[in-house]
Amino acid sequence: MEKVSWEDIQDTPQLMDFLRRMIIESLKLEDLDPAEIQEDEPLFGEGLGLDSLDALELVVAIERRFGVVIENEDQGKEAFVSLTALARYIQREVGRP
Amino acid sequence: MRQWIDAEVRVRFEEVDPWQIVWYGRYLSYFEVARTVLMEEFELLADRIVLMGYRTPIVSLHCQFKAPARFNDLLQVRATVKVPETASLTFLFEIHRPADEALIAVGETTHVLLSEEGQMIYKFSGPLRERIDRMVAFCNPSP
DSSP states (O other): OOOOOHHHSSSHHHHHHHHHHHHHHTTTTTTOGGGGTTTTTBBBTTTBOOOOHHHHHHHHHHHHHHOOOOHHOOOOOHHHHHHHHHHHHHHTTTTTT | OOOOOOEEEOOOGGOOOOTSBBOOTTTHHHHHHHHHHHHHTTTTTTTHHHHHHHEOEEEEEEEEOOOOTTTOOEEEEEEOOOOOOSSEEEEEEEEEETTTTEEEEEEEEEEOOOETTTTSSSSSSSHHHHHHHHHHHHSSSOO
């Protein structure tokens, strides 16, 4: 995935697009059209259908690209509710000491 | 090159099915014999992990059956662990029969980490991480 600066993607629509591509790339879902990842659809379970190992992959991808650490399932529950929730979580946590 | 830990298993009468070969589910407990030797070496047996406040359930299991093992065969069971890219551990297994150099089965299990309360842990940390790092370094020595 190409390197981008936070300034270029911190606005929500750009960040959502970046996250859609990051999810597809890090979970090797190349058959999925980015537009199919709905903004408010659950990422796990009945929505996009991701599982616990996918969560671990996303945690690593998010830390690598944004420096945002999601330590456990409790924090993940807030971040992985939906694409919108993930974007908000990252916007809030980026740059936090 | 990966470093493997070896264990020996002799096939018992009760493990053989009516076709006179080892029933497929038994190979998984043979894998476990070698994994236990590996985990014990690095103080990572299930009871030690529980004392640290964690559990490590299996979330994925694969096995390919290459040749049948039979009653009283002496088998060499090997285990190693891959370098983890996430907070999970993937073990690799091989079962060989040295008498005729047959490869009997190969397998793989993936384990995740849960807290005592059943919450999934997304990052290894503390003493558990140190022990895991030692085991991973042993199994995956730098060239």
